[in-house]
Amino acid sequence: MLSHSIRSRLPGCAACRIIQLSGYSTVRFLRSPPKNIPDRQLLILQRHPLSTQNVFRASRPSTLRSQCRSLTTGEGPGASKVSKEVRRSRILRFGFRVLAFSGGVMLFGFGLVFAFFVYDATTYRTDPDNVDIPVSQTALNPRRGGPKNLPIAEVLVDDHDCDMKLEQKDKPKLVILGTGWGSVALMKSLNPGDYHVTVVSPVNYFLFTPMLPSATVGTLGLSSLVEPIRLVVQRLRGHFLRAEAVDVDFDEKLVEISQVDCDGNRKNFYLPYDKLVIGVGSTTNQHGVKGLExxxxxxxxxxxxxxxxxxxxxxxxxxxxxxxxxxxxxxxxxxxxxxxxxxxxxxxxxxxxxxxxxxxxxxxxxxxxxxxxxxxxxxxxxxxxxxxxxxxxxxxxxxxxxxxxxxxxxxxxxxxxxxxxxxxxxxxxxxxxxxxxxxxxxGVAQAELCRKLSKKLEGQNNKHALETDTHLRLLGAPRGEVYAIGDCSTVQNNVADHILSFLREIAWEKGRDPQKIHLTFGEWRDVAQRVKKRFPQASNHLRRLDKLFEQYDIDRSGTLDFHELHELLVQIDSKLTSLPATAQRANQQGHYLGRKFNKIALAVPGMRSKEVNFESLDESVYRAFEYKHLGSLAYIGNAAVFDINGLSFGGGLLAVYLWRSIYFAQSVSIRTRVMMAMDWAKRALFGRGMIS
Structure with a gap:
């Protein structure tokens, strides 16, 4: 930078430029020096070793000052010529920079295209893969058994595909029914190698349902909303069967699977499990209306x-x-x-x-x-x-x-x-x-499999979904073995019905009948902690324990008897709402089960199929499920509305871009994100695809 002394000595000089090289400063003219300035009058600047500013050392500085001033003010015979050369040089420099930038962009683009073709060439395989893969005879000719004497798929045809699959062949068998939000979230949260995972579904893809309305009119392509489920299962070295689960035998731990062969004939077989996750979704609620065909x-x-x-x-x-x-x-x-x-x-x-x-x-x-x-x-x-x-x-x-x-x-x-x-x-x-x-x-209604299971299990009283406890375990099924997530299930929040289990341990310590016990405030605080642990959704209603104790101590005895405590818990029950049947809830439940199953695998290193008592581990290694509502959003025609943690707002195109960004981030893979972005760009450039 120019020092103050230089600026004061050469005010407004456009004919020369000050540059600094290696601690020295010199004057360099834009082109060749004007002929009317003698060579001996060229200025040489040197940084003074004892000062922070530049000091002029030049011969005849007053003459040089006048010559520079004449060049910049238009005085003297060569002034107009120099100013034209200055303007011309600026235009040339600008043109050169534009050409250099354009050339750099073009070279970069050509480089990307070349790199893509190089990569594309590596994706083609010319030599066939003729590696012999051993297949178990049990997989080709499974034994028959079960209540209906059907083939039992104890070993699958791809269990010997590689050494890693062979190693986890004897791991606990985890069977996942469905490929919706909950099932995919579970698969993405599981650690590879801990379980022998098998996914069963009549469709071989995951569908990004929140953007499905956009696909009905061509805003997004259908392929932008689906992810092949085999790519998701591949990370776990698992297996996928494109078939439909039609029944479950809980006593023998067998899932009845139905499939249609190439001739259109339906064939059934059994798939054994150690842990079963039901995530088959729901159907449309018809509400008894005629003519829905x-x-x-x-x-x-x-x-x-x-x-x-x-x-x-x-x-x-x-x-x-x-x-x-x-x-x-x-x-x-x-x-x-x-x-x-x-x-x-x-x-x-x-x-x-x-x-x-x-x-x-x-x-x-x-x-x-x-x-x-x-x-x-x-x-x-x-x-x-x-x-x-x-x-x-x-x-x-x-x-x-x-x-x-x-x-x-x-x-x-x-x-x-x-x-x-x-x-x-x-x-x-x-x-x-x-x-x-x-x-x-x-609205939604139960799928056929869920209706069949709810009829055979005790404690299933909901006509719209399978009921689970707060650990997502299916009520009526063996504890720690069968779970239900997503739209096909609902979490039971009947706190008052578990009052005896909350009081039993305290009554045992006191040596009294649970129904005749009177709780002091300290004992009530202990019961409240047990309620929060088992029913996390009730935590918001148990914040002021002192006020609740005072409110429901009707006889003012300083204690809560069985009936007073029951009334308190019934009141809490009335404030608890059922969880929404949304992708957000299913996604959280899937991640919850994935983390829980990982904890179980860490608690029992090297666990093998049929050697682990999951009932004792399930509740001890991980807390109960707690749903956290992150908000709701909806598209309403070149505008969007948001309801996020009590903050409600709506808007035009800016809100639409925010709406798109949220769903773009929630997409399950880079492939679907790229395709969604391309579809939005195509809509802006060429309009929606009006073909079918």
Missing amino acids: HCNFLKSIDDARQIKAKVLRNLEVACLPTTSDEERKRLLSFVVCGGGPTGVEFAAELFDMLNEDLFRSFPRILRNEISVHLIQSRSHILNTYDETLSLYAERRFAHDQVNVLTNSRVKEVQSDKILFTQMEDGKPVVKEIPMGFCLWST
Whole structure:
């Protein structure tokens, strides 16, 4: 940098530049020195060894100062020529830098392309892999047994594929039913090599369900939402069977598996287990409504594909000259039954597609005939969200001309219309809407396997899901062996029903009957700790133990008797809500079981199949499951709403980008993240894919 002394001696000099080399400072002219400055007057600067500023040492400095001033102020015969050369040199330098930067970018791009082709060349295999793999005769010819005398798959055909698989052949057999959020989270949390893992599912992929509405209209490709389940199982050196679990024999620890061969014949066999995790998901709740065969559902990739095909078919038929005006209006009437997140997001995606991409490919007259209706049985859509978000979503839909019908219940679905009842003046009035497409999205119901298991197990009283304890163990099944996670299950929070188990140990120490014991405040505090440990969800309601003790000590005796404690726990039960049937809950349950199973494996090093008593280990090595609600979010048509830990807000495109970012981060692999980003870019550049 120039020192103050240099700036003061050469003010505004544009004809020269001060540079410093190796502790010395010199003056260097932009091009050749002007001819009107003698060589002997060239300035030489040297840093003074005893000063922090540069000191001038030059011959005839006053003459040099005047010459430099003449160059910068336009005085003298060579001033105009030098200023032109200065401007020209600046333009040339700028052009050179632009060319250099462009060349560098092009070289970098060519380098990336070349590197990709080099990598691509290494992915092709020209020599066949003819390595002989030994296969156990037991795998090819399994023995028969079990209640139905079916083949028992004790050894699988790929158990001898490699040495690592061979080593874990005798590990405890962990069978996972389903490939949903809970099952995949469990597999991603397990340590490889601790268990002999077998995954059973009728589909061979994991589906990213939160973004499924986007796939129905072409915003995202279907392949961007699925991850091959074999890639997930491969990390655990596990096995995958594309089949369906139809029953479980808990006494002999056998899962009955059904599969369809190439000829279409159904064959069944048994799969043994030491630990069984049931994560088969749920089906759509039909609520006893007639005519649902005329509706579409949104639970799988096939559902999304069928919805897209039907929407586009309606648009194509509406363009035909043989289609009447009345029929065209019916075809372009889209109805969504259910105001939850799935129904709301599908309605939003459908409107966006019709509003943004329809005019590019279809006659504009169709846009004036299209109508989107959303039927909700409650007073607001998104009724599980904060009320301000529900109102915001309704205002947004009103702006987008999406007809929201609240306090309405579907009575019947016909091939060309929907009959529903709506309350007017306290009385139900039957109305109808012409319908060309209907999506049914109104809650969940039990899968067939879960219904069968709930009938054979004692203590299963819930008609909508399998009941588990707070350690996710299936009630009625042998403890420590069978678990249920995800939409197919619900955690039982009946704190009051376990009052005797809470009091039994204290009563045993006192030598008294648990039902006749009177708890002091210290003993009540001990009971509260036991309740928190077994039912973590009750912790928020047991913060002020002193106030609870005082409130329920009705007789003011300074103690709580059995009936007073029962009333206290019943009150806590009433405040506990069932866990939501969401991907968030299933994901947390899967990670919880994965960490628990890892702890069990650490507690028993070298454990082998049928040699471990899991009942004694299960509860001692890991705490009970505690659900932590991280928030809810929904897309509502070029806008999004968020309900996160009491913070509720909604917004336009910035909120949409935040919504995308959250789901982008939750995607299960780099491959799906890259494909999602590419799909969003394609939508912005070329629009949605209007083909089926």
